[in-house]
Amino acid sequence: MAPENKRLRIAIIGGGLAGAILVNALMKYPHIDVHIYESAPKFSERGAAVGLAKNSQNALDEIGHSVKDALVRAGAVPMNSTRGTVASGPNAGQIIFDLVADVPPRGVHRAAFLKQLLAPVPKEVMHNNKKLVKVEDAGDGGVVLFFKDGSEEYADLLVGADGVHGHVREHILGADHPALEPTFAGFWDCRTLLPLSKAKEVLGEEYFKEHRRYIWSGDGGMFMHDVLDNGTMVQCVASKVTDEDWDPKEWKRDLDREALENAFASWTNSPIVKNMIELLLQNPELQAFAQWDHHVDAPTFHRGRVCMVGDAAHAMTPYHGAGAGQAIEDVMILETLLGEVKKPSQLDAAVKAYDEVRRPRAQLVVQSSNSTGRIMCGQGPDVGLDVDKLRAALGSRWDFLHEFNQKEHKKRALRSFRKN
Ligand SMILES: Cc1cc2nc3c(=O)[nH]c(=O)nc-3n(C[C@H](O)[C@H](O)[C@H](O)COP(=O)(O)OP(=O)(O)OC[C@H]3O[C@@H](n4cnc5c(N)ncnc54)[C@H](O)[C@@H]3O)c2cc1C
Secondary structure, eight states, rough: OOOTTOEEEEEEESSSHHHHHHHHTTOTTTEEEEEEEOOSOOOOOOOEEEEEEHHHHHHHHHHOHHHHHHHTTOOOEOOHHHHHHHSSSSTTTTTTEEEEOOOEEEEEEHHHHHHHHHSSSSSGEOOSSEEEEEEOOSSSSOOEEEEEESEEEEEEEEEOOOOOSSHHHHHHHTTTOTTTEEEEEEEEEEEEEEHHHHHHHOGGGGGGOOOEEEEEEETEEEEEEEEEETTTTTEEEEEEEOSSOOTTTOOEEEEEEEHHHHHHTTTOHHHHHHHHHHTTSSSTTTTEEEEEEOOOOOSSSTTTTEEETTHHHHHGGGGGGGHHHHHHHHHEEEEHHHHHOGGGGGHHHHHHHHHHHHHHHHHHHHHHHHHHHHHHHOOOTTTOOOHHHHHHHHHHTHHHHHHHOHHHHHHHHHHHOOOO
């Protein structure tokens, strides 16, 4: 047990982007003793890139230099604009929108970002091969963590950053809660990273004259490509709406040329299909990943001295490009509150304030992302692939997300903390 005048012991479960940003953020507080536990043999990120828009970058600025610098060191590329184009049907070739942001979104390779985030973290606070299997109240307000290898740790506060398939959500909500499991969102996607020269050769030079993200909307699906790694690599993504059932245990399926061609066979007037399929197949291990989200809202993000951040709290589809950004906002609020907590007895008010401020916004993004995906894939009700209707439906769809005052968000959290 930590006496009232000792450093606060904070345990983070999960070494993905949410956990890595949080450990970085908390290291700056001398009154906090933070440790991070990852179930995998090493801290690593799979998958291609994440795009961090204005709200995410502003939240990184609020957290501090060490995390914002990590983004730059990881070779994040600012995108001058995001261009959406209809790519199937009678309106094929017409531009839906060309969004130019005052703070350009930055695309970053996940593995590179994680590596840079973890570079300044002392080895003695990073623990790998530590799978959390049980949490119990310690009897003094704190918690005891039980790991698969038989070891135990005490913490004044446990933060679950253990992703969509982690354990902490179950501890908070209970094993039978209807919001516990993520729901299959009705889409799959596949992704490939390849050198810029190859993407230019197949798609054409004109798409790479400036750093722009391209989105191609068609019949029940979409393609996306953007540039990362200091402009040397290109990420290609295909997303598809599907009526098929995916078993909750089935995260991915093998994908070959035939399956990919069949998925986009209904697109008409569309040269982009052939070229994107060509690029996607450059990945010899191409797989379709099911998209899951927490469609049923959790009634709380905390229970006692245990709370959750990132995908553990609010897994979402990628159509707002916002999952990591919402994790960054979670971290910004939580670290602001924990910076104010000087003794364990204040932690309850801090996690309550965190929940009050973060849950409504993050859950709104989860719901909005799913319906945005339907629209981008040509399946918006009364929208379809009509370019004018797509323009009306998508043009301002990201405003609530990106034009968000992070300083005010922090102030609200602090007000709530002081009143709790
Ligand atoms: C295709 C796709 C595109 C996306 N694009 C964007 C984008 O452009 N912009 C954006 O902001 N977001 C995007 N996202 C979302 C973003 O990638 C996620 O929201 C973010 O990476 C989640 O990070 P996390 O740390 O919360 O979870 P995770 O990355 O899942 O990390 C959880 C970690 O916890 C560990 N763990 C799990 N269980 C345990 C346990 N019991 N004990 C110990 N450790 C455990 C895991 O091994 C893992 O390392 C996208 C997602 C997808 C799928």
